[in-house]
Amino acid sequence: METPQVKTHGKAREARLELYRKKGKIHARSVSGRFNTLRWAMVWITQIVFYGACWLEWSGRQAVLFDIAHEKFYLFGLVLWPQDALLLAIALILAATGLFLVTALAGRLFCGFACPQTVYTSIFMWIEEKVEGDHLDRLRLDQAPPDPRKLLLRTVKHGLWLAVAAWTAISFVGYFTPIRALLAAIPGGQLGPWEIFWLLFYGTFTYVQAGFAREAVCQHMCPYSRFQGVMFDSTTRTVSYDARRGEPRKGADGSRSGGDCIDCGICVQVCPTGIDIRDGLQYQCINCGLCADACDTVMTRVAKPIGLIRFASERELAGTPVKQGLRGRPRLAAYAGLLSAFVALGVWTVGQRSLLLVDVLRDRGSLSRESADGLIENAYTLKIMNLAEAPRDFRVRVSGLPGIVVVGPASFASEPGSIRAVQLTVAAPPQSGAAGVRPIAFEIDALQDAATRVVEKSTFVLP
Ligand code: SF4
Ligand code: SF4
Structure with missing residues (x-):
């Protein structure tokens, strides 16, 4: 007479699954396994880099800093100027192409393991589990009426969430305003309007996105979930349920009917987006692998081979x-080819990058004039950009016409990372x-x- 009992359990389990899937907030069951370990490894790595890099020093300044006021981006020994926008564009294209390649290979790996939304949701859920x-x-706590215990638990949880969100906002703004100066300015309220705006915005953003919105961001706000399918082909390995092996699963009447799936529903209970991977590939799936971890544990318990849910392609x-x-x-080959091409372009661009840029402007107010000693003179303004982090002296020479020379001083000192405009007369x-x-040419050399x-081309007017 086992059947009625099993039936009752089956119904209770169904009801619980409905609760997880459709009603209110998703409270995912915690799970351990290799994908969960990898997920937490990514949380640690990304957060050590994010929270730590803004504290590193390099040659007496912050190692990583977007100095918007002075239009410079410091990255350890590298200082990028607006003139280096091509490098930043290549870096963005590289990141996008890398993402497409990884997606074509293994689906939404970035979403499941490295996306800030996933990472901060994991941290906030960990806090929630420790407190509640x-x-x-x-x-149960959600459904319980308000009482002092519930109030206390909620206060502690939200307090910790707010603390993480605040520190995240400070770290974020610390990449734009030197973080030591920023921290020193906070207690006295000596912050600029943009700093106040970004601290409040980013702190609130983190608190709301990771504490409340969670999987809704992936499902309804992130455009990537909608077009990721374009990058898939039949060999893309995504987290999948092996229906050939799992079905027919345990019947609704509790009878076993041949497949390996025992319909325990744990894969649904651990899913942070509340879906059932057994329904096939769904845009809500972030490829985190937690259902695979859960199912591996179940399979081990019932002495079946693991991998009923695993990273597998449609063909497999x-x-x-x-x-x-x-x-x-072809899709994978195209992404790999593009990635290689942009890596090569990036390396070439860095190799070609000069730490000296010069703009030559001819004074169009007076085309030419004759000097006391009978020479023809033209006036110019040279904008000398010393992109190096050291003071340098530059010597200017001119060529292109017989006897052409720079009149007066032809060497100019320049401060580190500065732009110096100099007036020159050429005769x-x-x-x-x-x-x-x-046509003539200005040649500018760094003496050190x-x-x-x-070499910058220009023109000289002869009357
Ligand atoms: S965890 Fe595995 S056995 Fe349990 S319902 Fe999911 S697929 Fe079936
Ligand atoms: S279905 Fe599995 S892989 Fe997809 S989001 Fe849910 S737990 Fe993660």
């Missing part, structure tokens, strides 16, 4: 042989060329560094 208890305790699940490498995978004999606009040399 496991998934069933939290469910259909029992079709999967080709290795890039053969027969040439009247007979040095035919009348009209003649023979390799730094810039």
Whole structure:
């Protein structure tokens, strides 16, 4: 007479699953396993980098700093200027192409393991579990009427969430305003309007997104979940349920009917987005692998091989042989090719990058004039940009016409990371060329560094 009991348990379990799937807040059951370990490893790595990098020093300044006021981006020994926008563009394209490649290979790996939304939700859920208890305790607490214990637990949880959100906001703004100065300014309220805005905005954003919105961000706000399917092909390995092995699952009447799935529902209970992976690939799935961890534990318990839920491709699940490498995978080959091309372009751009930039502007107010000693003179303004982090002296020479010279001082000192505008007069004999606009070139050398040399084309007007 086991059946009625099983039936009752089955119904209770169904009711509980409905609660997890559709009603109110999702209280995911905690799970351990290799994907959960990897997920937490990513939380640690990303947060050590994010919270730590803003505290690093390099040559007496913050190592990583977006100095918007002075239009510079410091990255350890590298200082990028607005003129280096191409490098930043290449870095963004590289990141996007890398994301597409990883998605074509293994689905939404970024979403499940490295996306800030996932990472902060994991941290906030960990705090919630430590304060309020496991998934069933939290469910009970949600349904319990207000009392002093509930108030206390909620206050502690929200206090800790706010503390994490505040520190996250300070760290974020600390990449734009030196973090030591920022921290010193907070107690006295000596912050600028933008700092106040971003501290409040980013702190609130973290608190709301990770504490309340959670999976709704992935499902309804993030555009990536909607178009990720475009990058998939039949060999993309995503977290999948092996229906050929699992079905037919245990019947509703409790009878076993051949498949390995015992319909325990734990894979649904651990899912942070509240879906059932057994329903197939769904846009809500962030590929975190927690259902695979849960099912592996169940399979081990019932002495079946693990991997009923695993990273597998459509072909693999259909029992079709999967080709290795890039053969027969044009999408993957295209992303890999693009990634290689942009890596090469990035390396080349860094190699070609000069720490000296010069703009030459000819004074159009007076085209040319004759000096007391009979030479023809043209006036110019040179904007010398010393992109190095050291003071340097630059020597200016001019060529392109016989006898053409710079009149007066031709060497100029320049501060580290500065732009210096200098007025120059250039003179040439009247007979040095035919009348009209003649091409000439300015050559600017760094005296301390023979390799730094810039040649800028310009024109000289002969009457
Ligand atoms: S955890 Fe595994 S056995 Fe349990 S319902 Fe999910 S797929 Fe079936
Ligand atoms: S279905 Fe599995 S992999 Fe997808 S979000 Fe839920 S737990 Fe993560």
